[in-house]
Amino acid sequence: MVIQSKSKYTQFIKSEAKRLGFLSCGVSKAGFLEEEAPRLEIWLNKNKNGQMSYMENHFDKRLNPTLLVEDAKSVVSLLLNYYPEQKQNDEAYKISKYAYGADYHQVIIGKLKELLFSIQETIGEVSGRAFVDSAPVLEKAWAAKSGLGWIGKNSNLLTQKVGSFYFIAELVIDLDLDYDYATTDHCGTCTACIDACPTQAIVAPYIVDGNKCISYFTIELKESIPQEMRGHFEDWAFGCDICQDVCPWNKFSKPHNEPLLNPNPDLLSMNRKDWDEITEETFRAVFKDSPLKRAKFSGLKRNINFLK
Template sequence: MKTKEHTQLIKAEAKRLGFLSCGISKAEFLEEEAPRLEKWLNQNMHGEMQYMENHFDKRLDPTKLVEGSRSVISLLLNYFPSEEQNSDSYKISKYAYGMDYHFVIKDKLKDLLHFIQEEIGEVHGRAFVDSAPVLDKAWAAKSGLGWIGKHSNLLTQQVGSFYFVAELIVDLALEYDTPVTNHCGTCTACIDACPTEAIVEPYKVDGSKCISYLTIELKNEIPNEFQGKLDEWMFGCDVCQDVCPWNRFSKSHSEPLFNPNPELLSFTKKDWEEITEDVFKKVFKKSAVKRTKFSGLKQNIEFLRKKK
């Protein structure tokens, strides 16, 4: 059996491609996640994200996404920046500082799959970067890359949580990793700090109250009940990660494509309030911020300006 050799080969190549870490688990139905996901959806905690209700079975069973799949290869890619925004600025989540992660990671995943096919032989698989019904964090935890924290993000002792999670689902049998233990303990820093009280209980986030949802996913106007509670965030939110003690171990990424446009770091609130569509296109060229469009960002800024 060459499973051990193949596994070592894949992990070494993942490291060479710049991934923070790589863990592997057996492609099978996620039994523990099924009732949790069903309950969360039934409680309408996904807000207007109707797509979360689709493909329930596929979210829980990778063999329905990739025929004959045997392994889920989970990968982490660091995005923690070396510099942050001007202190007098409306805030953007750190993951959106540079080029849209979908492009960056998809290319790396394609390179990894190509390497597997070149070195091992006829292997079929698909790359996933939160663009299909895959429970990324659940697979990463199952693959031993970290544990799910009380804020529902993946946490790792060595580097915290400022990284992207992605997968390759392949029809190749490999050596499987085992989950790590939870190290949140009695800490409730993320729950206490959430400006909109979206973390309704440990390990359970009401998505419809989350600032990331309100400033990115929500297509209608932000409800008035959140007036004065967005903590100056105009795109996404990092509060629950910023206060997490494990993120004191975060180290700056080494991916040039994640480096921000200098204007993004230097802009003040006044600059954001006066931003034109041309400047928006320049500052956020190939950025994840384009998801909210110029009109959406302006709407978020206006909402922040109106705070009581």
């Protein structure tokens, strides 16, 4: 089968995305992100990225995917739900829900490669690159531009009737498509995320100071956690979901149906004592393919000891 019109290309890509299990798919014209450029520059100049120095690299590429993919025409943004059906034991130290299952990079990159293969097989010679949170691409900005949601006051992408518990990925391709329109902001006067953050990391609506975020301290920070933060983490040992858990739009979250993102049963049953006594052997067994590998056993132990 060969299809030959822009609207049919777009329709085909969106139907394939749905077949592969993506929550939604939106498309934007590839180009320079004019609105985001000054915001990113100010955020970096104020050192809101903390020790995440990689955020300062490839500034131009981060704002313009045509510098990443030769002759890029379209940015296809995709969302993959990760909201779990079962949660951790209430007595346990907490980890972010996105880390319950297998490493999402591997899960999503496989789907993106299959999507690109389907595009090439059905449409013809199309070149492109897949991106999953591992290259200088502003995922949330492109998803918002593609109409998949709006950037909320907690700086996460929010979607009506869906919430925000999803991964964002992109396929940048050299194919003209029908482009979607950005949606409107539906945060209104709500300040639930700002009020709930125990470290006051959301310093103003839509602005998160990475230096104060629990996720930053428990994942990105490689040295000791500052003592002044003790008592403010509310038992979060890896990442933090507080600003998402309190968001009214997340009352619409529904469990995902991706088996690879299902948690190891041992994770769900672990209590506080199990976490306190966790060995490197248990860590490797329970979190074999998990995003927790990024913190390593030593990082997780540091976080747990800090919470005691």
